[in-house]
Amino acid sequence: MKFKRTSTVLALAAVALMAITPIAGAQETDGGPDVAGKGWLKARGTGNAAIDMSGKIRVYIEGDVAITSLGDRFRVKLRTDRAQDYVTESVGPDVVLNDFTGWLVVTGSHFVIDMEGSMKFKAIGKGAAYLEGNGLYKTRRGLVRPWDPAGVAARIHPA
Numbered sequence: 001m002k003f004k005r006t007s008t009v010l011a012l013a014a015v016a017l018m019a020i021t022p023i024a025g026a027q028e029t030d031g032g033p034d035v036a037g038k039g040w041l042k043a044r045g046t047g048n049a050a051i052d053m054s055g056k057i058r059v060y061i062e063g064d065v066a067i068t069s070l071g072d073r074f075r076v077k078l079r080t081d082r083a084q085d086y087v088t089e090s091v092g093p094d095v096v097l098n099d100f101t102g103w104l105v106v107t108g109s110h111f112v113i114d115m116e117g118s119m120k121f122k123a124i125g126k127g128a129a130y131l132e133g134n135g136l137y138k139t140r141r142g143l144v145r146p147w148d149p150a151g152v153a154a155r156i157h158p159a
Contacts, residue, residue, distance in 0.1 A: 026059045040140060044120040045147045047133010049113075055125015056107045063117015065100055069093040071109030128153065 043049065045121055051057065055069065076095050077086040080102035097104075106113055115121075123129065131137060132151040138144045145152070 040122060040124045041129055041137060042120075042122045042139075043099060043129070043131060043135060043137035043147070045131065045133050045135015045137075046062075046118045047116070047131070047135065047147060047149075049115045049119060049121070049129065049131050051113045051114075051121055051123055051127060051129040052110075053127025053129075054108065054110045054127050054147065055123065055127070056105065057121055057123040057125075058103070058105050059121040060103050060120060061115055061119040061121075062101045063099070063115060063119065065095075065097040065104065066114045067095040067106055068112045069108055070111060074108035074111055075106070077105045095155050 031037055059065070070093075074093065077088050077089065078097075078100075079086045080100075083102070086103070086105065128138075130153055131147045133147050133149060135147040136144050137147060137152070
């Protein structure tokens with residue numbers, strides 16, 4: 001009986017969390033791995049992620065990251081697991097981090113971020129993402145969907 005009550009409480013907590021967490025709307029297309037979002041895309045997994053977007057992305061990663069600015073506004077902030085504060089990285093239009101473990105926040109009018117490793121992130125803005133490996137992703141009103149070892153394409157649109 002205790003297991004059933006705990007499962008019910010956990011299920012209700014997950015639904016409540018999903019209801020208050022979203023900041024902008026999102027819609028999934030019918031069938032297939034393409035996602036048309038409005039505002040955000042959340043993902044967690046291990047593999048490769050390539051995101052071409054404008055807006056903001058907050059990432060925790062254990063792996064490699066390459067970020068390229070293609071617009072006029074661009075900022076990268078980093079924080080390793082051992083640091084308490086973020087450090088702003090502003091070395092040119094390209095930032096490359098090898099064997100990085102920690103958090104990064106990227107904001108800009110147009111940038112591409114390529115990641116390989118174990119990661120979780122939330123992208124807010126407009127753009128497209130390609131997820132390859134094992135993990136889960138979700139838009140606000142979409143279902144939780146698995147990454148595909150062969151790759152999944154997703155689109156993020158403004159709210």
